Amino acid sequence: MGVPSKSAVACATESGPFSEPVDGQRLAQSWLRCCERLRAELGDDIFNSWFGRIELEAVAGGHARLSVPTRFLKSWIDTHYLGHITAALAAEFGALARILVVVRSSARGEPQLAAAAVCPLPGAAKPRAVSPAGPERAPAARRASSHPAPGAFADALVGSPLDRRLTFSTFQVGRSNQLAFTAAQRVAESLGGRASAFCPLFIHSAVGLGKTHLLQAVAHTAAAQGRPAIYLTAEKFMYGFVAALQAQTSIAFKERLRAIDLLIFDDAQFLQGKTIQAEFGHALNALLDAGREVIVAADRPPNDLEALDERVRSRLGVGLCVEIGALDEPLRMKILEARVAAARAVQPGFDLSPAVLAFVARSIRSNGRDLEGAVNRLLAHGTLTGAPLTVEAAEVAIRDLIRAHEPKRVKIEDIQKLVATHYSVSRADILSSRRTAVVVKPRQVAMFLAKTLTMRSLPEIGRRFGGRDHTTVLHAVRKIEALTQSDGSLKEEVDLLKRMLQD
Numbered sequence: 001m002g003v004p005s006k007s008a009v010a011c012a013t014e015s016g017p018f019s020e021p022v023d024g025q026r027l028a029q030s031w032l033r034c035c036e037r038l039r040a041e042l043g044d045d046i047f048n049s050w051f052g053r054i055e056l057e058a059v060a061g062g063h064a065r066l067s068v069p070t071r072f073l074k075s076w077i078d079t080h081y082l083g084h085i086t087a088a089l090a091a092e093f094g095a096l097a098r099i100l101v102v103v104r105s106s107a108r109g110e111p112q113l114a115a116a117a118v119c120p121l122p123g124a125a126k127p128r129a130v131s132p133a134g135p136e137r138a139p140a141a142r143r144a145s146s147h148p149a150p151g152a153f154a155d156a157l158v159g160s161p162l163d164r165r166l167t168f169s170t171f172q173v174g175r176s177n178q179l180a181f182t183a184a185q186r187v188a189e190s191l192g193g194r195a196s197a198f199c200p201l202f203i204h205s206a207v208g209l210g211k212t213h214l215l216q217a218v219a220h221t222a223a224a225q226g227r228p229a230i231y232l233t234a235e236k237f238m239y240g241f242v243a244a245l246q247a248q249t250s251i252a253f254k255e256r257l258r259a260i261d262l263l264i265f266d267d268a269q270f271l272q273g274k275t276i277q278a279e280f281g282h283a284l285n286a287l288l289d290a291g292r293e294v295i296v297a298a299d300r301p302p303n304d305l306e307a308l309d310e311r312v313r314s315r316l317g318v319g320l321c322v323e324i325g326a327l328d329e330p331l332r333m334k335i336l337e338a339r340v341a342a343a344r345a346v347q348p349g350f351d352l353s354p355a356v357l358a359f360v361a362r363s364i365r366s367n368g369r370d371l372e373g374a375v376n377r378l379l380a381h382g383t384l385t386g387a388p389l390t391v392e393a394a395e396v397a398i399r400d401l402i403r404a405h406e407p408k409r410v411k412i413e414d415i416q417k418l419v420a421t422h423y424s425v426s427r428a429d430i431l432s433s434r435r436t437a438v439v440v441k442p443r444q445v446a447m448f449l450a451k452t453l454t455m456r457s458l459p460e461i462g463r464r465f466g467g468r469d470h471t472t473v474l475h476a477v478r479k480i481e482a483l484t485q486s487d488g489s490l491k492e493e494v495d496l497l498k499r500m501l502q503d
């Protein structure tokens with residue numbers, strides 16, 4: 001346990017219940033009692049999450065000054081727990097005119113535990129009586145910052161497993177991922193030095209477009225350099241935090257997390273639970289304030305992570321935010337060729353003709369995972385049949401992968417039903433020969449949708465709309481096309497119907 005520094009203790013001069021500065025020993029003992037009260041009042045979870053790093057620095061002149069390591073924690077305490085702290089301090093020192101929470105130095109390195117009274121870790125031996133003579137760390141604080149704790153806590157900080165194939169050299173670069181690739185490389189190169197200019201780096205994309213691949217590439221580079229970095233999925237973080245709470249080592253967990261140079265955080269969209277999110281925000285702030293490097297990936301940009309606390313979102317959004325776009329055909333081809341070359345290392349006879357490669361690159365547009373799946377299918381097909389792989393055979397082998405991503409087939413009958421319901425007419429009205437405005441408009445909209453959402457020809461659509469001529473259909477299509485250019489609300493209506501039919 002440390003002693004409040006002389007200057008901190010003596011700085012307040014106003015009169016009040018404690019117009020004389022409280023001496024270090026009394027301060028430390030009183031704060032320990034406050035902590036016990038707060039823990040009893042708020043429960044272990046909340047206490048361990050928020051109060052472990054608060055230090056009572058001074059009580060004098062009717063004022064108390066507490067310090068915390070980050071701005072985030074300060075604002076959290078100010079908003080949520082100032083009343084509790086005020087009451088706990090009042091029980092020790094009588095009513096105080098002002099409670100001030102300040103942020104301690106954000107320089108790298110350990111918090112200045114020696115200069116203030118800190119709360120004990122749960123389960124730690126009670127701190128010895130404080131010596132007013134000089135700075136000395138509490139046994140609990142010493143354990144938190146320098147020794148790995150056993151069991152669940154140690155396991156929680158091992159990080160998520162890395163796939164050794166996911167490196168920068170196996171990542172294929174194209175138009176849609178060039179920026180994300182370059183930024184991730186910069187983060188990897190800046191390790192150990194100052195944080196890159198665009199920290200935190202936030203990478204987002206739809207599934208399977210290479211976020212994890214890039215993040216793990218950064219982690220491999222860090223590992224090769226022997227830097228203190230950790231790759232964590234949101235799931236692993238949540239497991240680690242809950243395990244640490246259960247093992248009553250959450251403060252040590254947080255200390256360890258904040259001692260790293262680089263946090264690589266994947267699948268941020270899965271972060272759930274208020275306490276856990278708050279902890280993540282807390283760790284994030286501590287790292288960023290200390291100039292550490294942070295890289296985060298999610299399936300959407302920070303602002304769209306609705307489940308995340310507003311403050312975490314905005315903190316994530318202050319650095320560089322990069323989207324990986326859909327893989328275009330040349331990039332799909334590069335990924336396929338690289339995969340085939342890797343497969344050949346395991347099975348030397350394996351190859352795909354340029355025609356098959358082109359067919360796969362053209363047909364599988366979804367993502368890297370499906371491209372990988374396609375190569376595995378074709379490899380298995382070749383191994384099992386021993387026959388040369390034609391485009392026709394390849395089509396059969398990967399048919400389900402292609403189908404899974406084809407746009408939903410829309411039926412003319414469904415269009416007619418939906419449009420009729422939307423305009424409050426019957427399907428029979430749409431198919432009838434009635435020419436009143438109330439029926440003509442829905443009929444024309446339905447014909448337009450049939451032409452744009454299905455592969456049917458004009459004559460076939462005419463037949464399906466009560467045996468009309470194809471010129472009638474063409475007229476309807478042109479008319480709705482023209483109207484949607486000038487009439488915004490009709491355009492919205494048609495777009496909505498389209499979305500409803502395609503979902």
Ligand SMILES: Nc1ncnc2c1ncn2[C@@H]1O[C@H](COP(=O)(O)OP(=O)(O)OP(=O)(O)O)[C@@H](O)[C@H]1O
Nearest residue numbers: 170171172206207208209210211212213335368369
């Ligand atoms: N540009 C690329 N070069 C090489 N492989 C790629 C590329 N993009 C994606 N892949 C491969 O596609 C597969 C899926 O990629 P990854 O897991 O990185 O996607 P993700 O964006 O993290 O997806 P999710 O959102 O589902 O987590 C991996 O095997 C990865 O190696």
